[in-house]
Amino acid sequence: MNHAPSHWNRLSPLALAALTLAAAAGCTPSEAATPPAAEAESAAAPAKGPKVDTETYVMEMKPTKKYKAGQEDTVEVTLIPKAPYHINDKYPIKFKPTDPAPDGIKYTKAVLKKEDGAVDDKKAVFKVPFVAAKAGQAKVSGVLYMSVCSDANCIMDKQELEANVDVE
Template sequence: MSTHPSTRTRKPLSAAMCLIALSGLPVLGCSQSEAATSRGAPEAAPAAPPQGGKSKVEDAVYTLEMKPTGTYKAGQEGLVEVSLLSKGDYHINDKYPIKFKVTEAAAEGVSYPKPLLKREDGMFEESKGLLKVPFVAAKKGKTKVAGVLSFSICSAANCLMQKQELEAIVDVQ
């Protein structure tokens, strides 16, 4: 068999090559629906500054929110809720390792009994999910609870892998 380029048969591009193509490097023969991507749908706006203590991210394919859940007392464990809701033809990827990692530089006087929460720490269904993030605030007043949620949301055509910063302002009594 000849090794001359014009007589070799062309092989389809692998998924890895598709990912390279989607990253902006020039590779031909790959479409966006052939590979998982963190783009593909309109990009989510950054988490809005907390209003009423919560931050919310609205996207064409999901809504993500972090909010206080009740009253908080200094020195006692409290919880904030992180909720994820898929929209339209999208669903929460049941194979992706969802995790919430608290912000490395925690607000002064705030500690986290569990700084890394995983899928099994929450409740996740096809179109909605919920994580309860425990924290302890040492002193009274308003303080920030923050972290990054890593998740994947999919349609029949593609999967989007996301990392979204979230924060909630809580009023500690």
């Protein structure tokens, strides 16, 4: 007769309870161990583009005119919170142009901080300076780091934005 304990007898009561719950829920142990937050984050990440519209804010990067090759100019990045949210005045809001810059674009400022823009509780606007090397379509891009708050909570976020500009 073998007196060695089976592998089931060596499991802690907590591990046994977790396996029982996973089996009852129809999950395999590996599926039960997958953190749902990771799945939600990857599914919720919006594709980068000129505009991000969430339940709490809208941010946008947009060209403001036609641009000339070799001349410094700007695109506009805006953040507008949706009620009941407002821009968190304690958060160091900033915009960082993509590094390295997209082909044919040179950014003249590595980071735009709160003091480089026009920021109040209802709107933030940054003028992102750049120089396009040649005529045609060019892509300007970067990441806006921000926070919006309501009376109940604050949300810190960063979003990648990009916009196409026409260069003459």
